[in-house]
Amino acid sequence: MEPGFADAQVTIVGLGLMGGSLAAALTSRRACRRVVGVARRPLTLRTALDLRLIHEGTTDLQEGVRQADLVILATPVRDILAKLEIIGPMLKPGSIVLDVGSTKKAICEAMAALPEHVQPVGGHPMCGKESSGLTMAEPDLYQDKVFVLTPLPRTQPAALRMVQSMVEAVGARALLLDPERHDRLVAAISHLPYMLAVSLVNAAESLADGDDLMWQLAASGFRDTSRVAAGDIRMMTDILMTNRPAILDALHEAKMQLSRLADRLERNDLEGLTEAMQAARNKRSEMF
Amino acid sequence: MEPGFADAQVTIVGLGLMGGSLAAALTSRRACRRVVGVARRPLTLRTALDLRLIHEGTTDLQEGVRQADLVILATPVRDILAKLEIIGPMLKPGSIVLDVGSTKKAICEAMAALPEHVQPVGGHPMCGKESSGLTMAEPDLYQDKVFVLTPLPRTQPAALRMVQSMVEAVGARALLLDPERHDRLVAAISHLPYMLAVSLVNAAESLADGDDLMWQLAASGFRDTSRVAAGDIRMMTDILMTNRPAILDALHEAKMQLSRLADRLERNDLEGLTEAMQAARNKRSEMF
Numbered sequence: 070m071e072p073g074f075a076d077a078q079v080t081i082v083g084l085g086l087m088g089g090s091l092a093a094a095l096t097s098r099r100a101c102r103r104v105v106g107v108a109r110r111p112l113t114l115r116t117a118l119d120l121r122l123i124h125e126g127t128t129d130l131q132e133g134v135r136q137a138d139l140v141i142l143a144t145p146v147r148d149i150l151a152k153l154e155i156i157g158p159m160l161k162p163g164s165i166v167l168d169v170g171s172t173k174k175a176i177c178e179a180m181a182a183l184p185e186h187v188q189p190v191g192g193h194p195m196c197g198k199e200s201s202g203l204t205m206a207e208p209d210l211y212q213d214k215v216f217v218l219t220p221l222p223r224t225q226p227a228a229l230r231m232v233q234s235m236v237e238a239v240g241a242r243a244l245l246l247d248p249e250r251h252d253r254l255v256a257a258i259s260h261l262p263y264m265l266a267v268s269l270v271n272a273a274e275s276l277a278d279g280d281d282l283m284w285q286l287a288a289s290g291f292r293d294t295s296r297v298a299a300g301d302i303r304m305m306t307d308i309l310m311t312n313r314p315a316i317l318d319a320l321h322e323a324k325m326q327l328s329r330l331a332d333r334l335e336r337n338d339l340e341g342l343t344e345a346m347q348a349a350r351n352k353r354s355e356m357f
Numbered sequence: 358m359e360p361g362f363a364d365a366q367v368t369i370v371g372l373g374l375m376g377g378s379l380a381a382a383l384t385s386r387r388a389c390r391r392v393v394g395v396a397r398r399p400l401t402l403r404t405a406l407d408l409r410l411i412h413e414g415t416t417d418l419q420e421g422v423r424q425a426d427l428v429i430l431a432t433p434v435r436d437i438l439a440k441l442e443i444i445g446p447m448l449k450p451g452s453i454v455l456d457v458g459s460t461k462k463a464i465c466e467a468m469a470a471l472p473e474h475v476q477p478v479g480g481h482p483m484c485g486k487e488s489s490g491l492t493m494a495e496p497d498l499y500q501d502k503v504f505v506l507t508p509l510p511r512t513q514p515a516a517l518r519m520v521q522s523m524v525e526a527v528g529a530r531a532l533l534l535d536p537e538r539h540d541r542l543v544a545a546i547s548h549l550p551y552m553l554a555v556s557l558v559n560a561a562e563s564l565a566d567g568d569d570l571m572w573q574l575a576a577s578g579f580r581d582t583s584r585v586a587a588g589d590i591r592m593m594t595d596i597l598m599t600n601r602p603a604i605l606d607a608l609h610e611a612k613m614q615l616s617r618l619a620d621r622l623e624r625n626d627l628e629g630l631t632e633a634m635q636a637a638r639n640k641r642s643e644m645f
Contacts, residue, residue: 195576215573244573254571257564262582265553268614270637276545276610283542284644285503285532288483292645293581294550298637299645300578306631309622320619322564324612326556331608334597343594349558349586356572357580357587 074234080105080137082130082152084117086198087169088143089206091239092122097208100238107133113203122206131159139231141192142168146176146307153179162186165228167235169194171255171304173219173248175311180221188228191219191248193255194241201301212240219248256315260308261323264316266298362522368393368425370418370440372405374486375457376431377494379527380410385496388526395421404491419447427519429480430456434464434595441467450474453516455523457482459543459592461507461536463599469509476516479507479536481543482529489589500528507536544603548596549611552604554586 079095081088084106096104106123107130108114114126127133134140134156142149149170156166165188170176173191180189196214198205216236220229236243246254273291277283309316326345333341367383369376372394384392394411395418396402402414415421422428422444430437437458444454453476458464461479468477484502486493504524508517524531534542561579565571597604614633621629 195574197576197578214576217574244570246570250568254565254568254574257561258571258574258579259576261560261564262557262578264615264618265557266582267634267637268611268618269550269553270640271633272549272607272610272614273545274636274640275614276549276607277542280538280542282532282534283546286483286505286542286546287644288485288502288547290485290550290585291546293584294554295637295641296581297578298634299641300638302631302634302638305634306627309630310625310627313622313625317619317622319560319564320615320622322560323556324615324619326560326563327552327608327612327615330552330556331605331612334601334605334608337598337601339594339598342597343590345559346555346586346590346593348562349555349583350588350590352558352562353583353587356575 074101074231074238077101077138077231078103078105078136079139079141079235080107080134081123081141081143082107082133083142083144083148084108084113084122084203084206085143086201086203086205086210087194088141089117089122089203090208090210091141091143091169092117093120093206093208094211094239095235096122096124098238100235105133105137116203130156134159134164135161137161137164139165139167139235142166142170145304146170146172146311148307149176150179150311153183157184157187160187163188165190165231167192167232171259171308172311173217173246173251177219177221177248181223188225189221190224190229190232191221192232193217193219193251195259199296199299201304209240214241215244216241217244217246217251219246219251252312253315256312256319260312260316261319263297263300263305264320265323266295270295270298362389362519362526365389365426365519366391366393366424367427367429367523368395368422369411369429369431370395370421371430371432371436372396372401372410372491372494373431374489374491374493374498375482376429377405377410377491378496378498379429379431379457380405381408381494381496382499382527383523384410384412386526388523393421393425401491410491410494418444422447422452423449425449425452427453427455427523430454430458433592434458434460434599436595437464438467438599441471445472445475448475451476453478453519455480455520459547459596460599461505461539465507465509465536469511476513477509478512478517478520479509480520481505481507481539483547487584487587489592497528502529503532504529505532505534505539507534507539540600541603544600544607545610548600548604549607551585551588551593552608553611554583558583558586
């Protein structure tokens with residue numbers, strides 16, 4: 070019988086919103102034997118220990134991961150890429166490496182170069198908040214959310230099952246995808262909304278042209294449409310840098326849609342406008 | 358002494374989300390002597406009476422407004438324009454006509470043609486929901502919200518004071534603006550978010566290219582950024598038709614911002630991207 074997730078030591082590298090919430094979910098549900106946290110700053114570890122999110126903490130990556138059955142990399146994408154280059158020799162045979170980075174193609178390519186004795190699985194939970202950091206962590210962040218898994222061709226079924234157990238333990242729903250398809254889909258459903266929110270805030274600022282009274286007129290519509298523009302810059306730049314072609318396609322498509330609306334408005338084409346508005350409304354209502 | 362708002366009969370024409378919520382606020386707070394509702398459908402009046410939102414209801418515009426001290430037009434913009442053409446002769450001397458339409462220039466121009474014995478005031482409360490209709494009405498919709506007022510040059514101070522009393526009675530904060538400035542500012546802060554949300558949903562649908570799995574990946578970011586696309590189509594088409602030049606300017610600016618982001622991403626200009634992202638993030642954080 071293979072060892073189960075309940076017996077596992079899980080080491081979470083990076084105790085921000087995502088890593089901290091994962092630690093909180095695992096610890097509060099007593100889902101596994103031991104949760105170890107790795108962070109750059111001793112203060113972060115101190116806070117995580119005080120909040121009982123982790124059983125043990127260290128600033129030393131090697132020390133944190135060498136006994137781990139499952140290592141979860143929960144830092145921005147380009148930091149995950151850097152850690153994947155050095156982590157292999159630190160890991161015990163059979164240990165699993167999962168990440169929760171927002172893009173998957175670059176990470177899975179880096180995972181393919183891990184030593185043979187390690188089992189890699191890419192991951193991306195479809196949840197988050199515009200506020201980042203450990204203090205925003207909550208044990209229910211993953212509850213009922215989709216948790217994308219992108220196993221590699223070399224990933225053994227037992228390793229994937231272990232990761233799926235972890236996903237279920239934090240209340241999420243595993244969804245298997247290949248990395249390229251994942252990156253293309255999230256470019257449209259996640260990265261494009263961010264770029265539109267940034268464009269909205271900057272366009273409004275430019276259109277206000279110094280008339281600060283405008284911001285007093287902002288109601289819930291502006292607040293919600295612009296919310297993701299308040300997101301973590303480092304996380305977002307890493308996403309942009311590792312998913313460029315798909316995001317460029319999405320930006321191109323959004324500009325086409327905007328141009329089409331502008332053309333129809335310019336021509337007073339009420340029928341054409343209504344058609345576009347109705348299509349969006351129907352799709353949106355179907356979803357939420 | 359001029360008669361106060363507490364002695365007034367208020368007639369609300371149109372019992373949707375905005376009119377129904379206004380009626381609910383006035384009635385539940387006993388802010389004025391009497392609230393009369395005018396609606397096209399008897400069922401709407403029946404519901405409003407059952408919910409005690411109005412004291413009296415009628416489907417007959419003339420009957421509803423002839424005794425009113427304050428008439429509030431709460432229908433889509435182009436319907437307000439149509440009613441302003443016919444309502445003048447129905448009103449008693451000194452009665453005030455306020456509207457809650459989303460654009461102000463066209464409405465204030467139509468108000469200027471009202472007979473001399475009527476006191477016109479344009480209005481636009483900065484609140485709403487993506488769900489429309491009387492069943493979504495709530496007495497606190499206006500609480501702590503900005504309520505723009507655009508009096509005409511001919512509007513007498515006493516009439517404006519009466520309207521300001523109504524605004525305060527429903528918990529809102531009056532903000533005086535001229536109609537053109539209002540329309541320019543809301544194009545950026547309210548109409549542009551709608552156009553971006555419509556473009557986002559339609560762009561995502563196009564980019565999915567039949568891969569319906571994409572919608573399973575939609576998280577809170579997509580939900581919030583697209584929320585206003587679920588808004589009322591009739592209300593939005595009326596807005597588009599009566600604020601074309603300002604909305605076209607806003608669309609043009611948003612396209613420029615998107616192009617700039619795409620150019621910087623294309624060129625791998627991380628510094629330029631970060632600058633745009635940071636500007637949006639700072640502005641957004643300052644606001645909310």
